[in-house]
Amino acid sequence: MHAALKLRRLDVLDFRNLARVTLEPGARFTVLFGENGQGKTNILEAIAVGCSGKSFRTAKLPELLRTGTARAILRLRLDDDGDERVQDATIGSGSRQLRVDGKRPASLAAYALRSPIVVFHPGVLEISQGPGQPRRQLLDRLALHADASLEESLLGHAKAQRSRLKLLMGRGPDARELDAYEEIIVRHGSRIFEARKRICAEYLPLAEAVHGRLAPNAEPLAMTYAPRELSPNAFREHLAERRTVDAVRGMATVGPQRDDLEISLSNRPARGHGSQGQHRTIALALKLAEVEFTAGLRGVRPLVLLDDVSSELDRARTAQLFDHLAREASQVFLTTTRAELIATPDDLLAGERVDVEVRAGELVPKHC
Ligand SMILES: Nc1ncnc2c1ncn2[C@@H]1O[C@H](COP(=O)(O)OP(=O)(O)OP(=O)(O)O)[C@@H](O)[C@H]1O
Ligand SMILES: [Mg+2]
Numbered sequence: 001m002h003a004a005l006k007l008r009r010l011d012v013l014d015f016r017n018l019a020r021v022t023l024e025p026g027a028r029f030t031v032l033f034g035e036n037g038q039g040k041t042n043i044l045e046a047i048a049v050g051c052s053g054k055s056f057r058t059a060k061l062p063e064l065l066r067t068g069t070a071r072a073i074l075r076l077r078l079d080d081d082g083d084e085r086v087q088d089a090t091i092g093s094g095s096r097q098l099r100v101d102g103k104r105p106a107s108l109a110a111y112a113l114r115s116p117i118v119v120f121h122p123g124v125l126e127i128s129q130g131p132g133q134p135r136r137q138l139l140d141r142l143a144l145h146a147d148a149s150l151e152e153s154l155l156g157h158a159k160a161q162r163s164r165l166k167l168l169m170g171r172g173p174d175a176r177e178l179d180a181y182e183e184i185i186v187r188h189g190s191r192i193f194e195a196r197k198r199i200c201a202e203y204l205p206l207a208e209a210v211h212g213r214l215a216p217n218a219e220p221l222a223m224t225y226a227p228r229e230l231s232p233n234a235f236r237e238h239l240a241e242r243r244t245v246d247a248v249r250g251m252a253t254v255g256p257q258r259d260d261l262e263i264s265l266s267n268r269p270a271r272g273h274g275s276q277g278q279h280r281t282i283a284l285a286l287k288l289a290e291v292e293f294t295a296g297l298r299g300v301r302p303l304v305l306l307d308d309v310s311s312e313l314d315r316a317r318t319a320q321l322f323d324h325l326a327r328e329a330s331q332v333f334l335t336t337t338r339a340e341l342i343a344t345p346d347d348l349l350a351g352e353r354v355d356v357e358v359r360a361g362e363l364v365p366k367h368c
Contacts, residue, residue, distance in 0.1 A: 003081035004301035004330045005115055007047065015049075015064060015072040015091070016042040017361035026354035029325075029332050033339035034358040040335035041121070043358060044305045047333065048119055050076040050089050051303065052112040053098050056119050062093040078115055080300060087115065109144070109151055116145065116294050116302035118330075120287045120309055128263050128270045128282040135261040136196075139225065142203060142290065143195040145297045150195050157188035161252045164239075169250055173243035182239045185255060186232050192256040193227045200225040200261070203293045210292075211285035214320045219265040221282060227259050277312045284309070284321065291330055301330040308335055310342075319343075339366075 010023040017039045023030070032040040041057075045064075049055050055064060065072050072091040077084065088099040098104070098111045105111035126134045143150050164181040204223045211221040229235035238254045246253055263270045263282060270282055295301040310318045322343040325332060336342055344353050357364040 001329060002295045002299055002301050005081075005303055006079040006331050007076060007303055008079055008084075009075075009077040010043075010047060010050065011073075011075040012043075012046050013073040014066040014069040015046050015074060016066060018042055018046065019066060019361060021361070021363055023356065023363060024354070025331065025333065027331065027352045028348065029334065029342075029344050029353040031339050031342050031353065031355040032333065032335045032358050033337065033342075033355060035337060038358045039361045040358045041307050042361070043363075044119070044121070044307055044333060044335060046074055047076070047303065047305060048117055049091065050074040050087055051115040051117045053089060053096060053108050054112065056121050056123060061091055061096060064091050065093060076115075080115070087111075109148065113145065113148055116298050116300065117305060118287055118290045118294060118302045119305045119307070120284060121305075121307040124283045124287060125279050127286060128274060128279050130271070132258075132260040135263075136257070136259065138286065138290075139196045139199055139261060140192070142199045142293060142297075143192075145294055146199065147195065150191065153188040153191045153195075157185060157192060157256065160184040160188065161255060161257065165246060165250070165252050168243060168247040173247055178243065182236060185239060186235050189229065189235060189255045190232050193229060193259070196225055196256070196259070197227065203289060206292055207285050207289035210289045210324070211281060213324060214285055214288075214317055215278075215281050216320070217316075218281075219278070221270075221285065222264050222267070224262045225259065226262065227256065229254070229256075277314060277317065280312050281317060288324060288328075291328070295330070304328065304330045304332045306332065306334045308337075310336070 006027065007025050010025070012018045012021040021043070023043065032043050034040055045055050045057055049064065058064070070092065074089040074091075076087045078087060085101050090097040098108070100111065100114060105114070127138060140150070140154060160181050164178060164185065167175045167178060167181065204225070208221050208223065229238060235254070242254050265274060265278060270279065274282065291302055291304055310321060313321065318341075326345045334342055339355055355366040357366065
């Protein structure tokens with residue numbers, strides 16, 4: 001069993017509606033409760049930005065700054081299997097400054113890979129409800145955890161696809177340089193296909209199994225990743241064949257940016273058929289499986305941030321979810337409007353569960 005990454009203390013200055021906040025989390029569970037619009041999700045977002053440099057709610061940095069202020073400061077004290085470190089994120093309206101023990105990381109990606117987190121938030125529902133992009137992102141993010149050097153292929157592939165398309169639209173399907181761009185696309189693209197396939201072979205059965213536990217008597221979940229380009233040669237030929245079509249449509253129609261992860265419940269596509277609770281269950285299964293999977297890849301259990309996790313779930317699924325979390329060895333953070341609904345084991349030791357009320361951007365410990 002891998003040790004769990006632990007957040008020991010979070011200090012926040014001028015982030016969203018949090019003017020000055022310090023959180024000392026529970027060793028296992030931290031329950032952030034309060035009325036709507038008080039700042040509960042903002043706390044999870046602060047943890048996520050501190051760990052990954054990025055928000056799960058917005059790509060626009062100015063939105064993160066408390067209204068009327070010019071920068072937000074986050075400081076996280078983390079315990080990574082006995083190795084303590086401090087991560088600092090200072091967010092300005094146009095830039096972010098990230099530090100690990102005072103040192104600048106090599107890149108945003110290097111910073112984000114350091115302290116793994118798994119976040120469940122309403123946007124995650126898009127994975128089974130929406131278009132293919134969030135599904136591909138999920139696979140690519142996991143693949144990056146397995147092999148950080150895949151970043152080079154993801155960036156290289158996207159760039160070569162853009163260059164090929166520009167050339168096709170500007171000079172047509174006979175432009176000489178197309179062969180060279182297509183070679184780069186095949187090289188990087190094949191690596192992306194392979195990486196996704198490897199991830200899927202382990203991760204998808206894990207997610208299906210978690211789904212089976214969350215909804216034991218309900219529709220079975222089945223997921224398949226079926227890349228269209230089965231070999232580099234077929235890929236190369238397909239690119240050449242589609243030059244005219246791509247030029248006319250102004251779209252790159254061949255490559256891993258077009259693959260999909262198919263998600264079905266009882267053999268029917270979840271997208272378009274699933275109910276809200278069913279989508280939520282799928283999203284939870286994907287995220288809880290991601291916790292296991294990331295722990296295996298990274299050798300440390302990620303922090304688990306669950307925003308408003310149990311709404312829309314029926315009684316049986318809620319009970320299964322808390323049963324799963326009771327056995328979860330990661331440090332878990334939950335937000336809720338009703339703390340009494342968060343069922344954690346009865347035999348927790350002192351300090352293992354901390355409940356904090358969030359009220360108008362301030363933290364109010366429960367016993368006050
Ligand atoms: N940049 C900002 N500066 C100041 N306040 C902000 C900023 N961004 C958001 N807020 C405020 O933060 C509050 C929302 O916080 P948050 O989303 O954390 O609420 P919540 O407690 O999770 O509520 P809910 O239960 O509805 O999900 C709102 O009152 C909003 O006005
Ligand atoms: Mg919220």
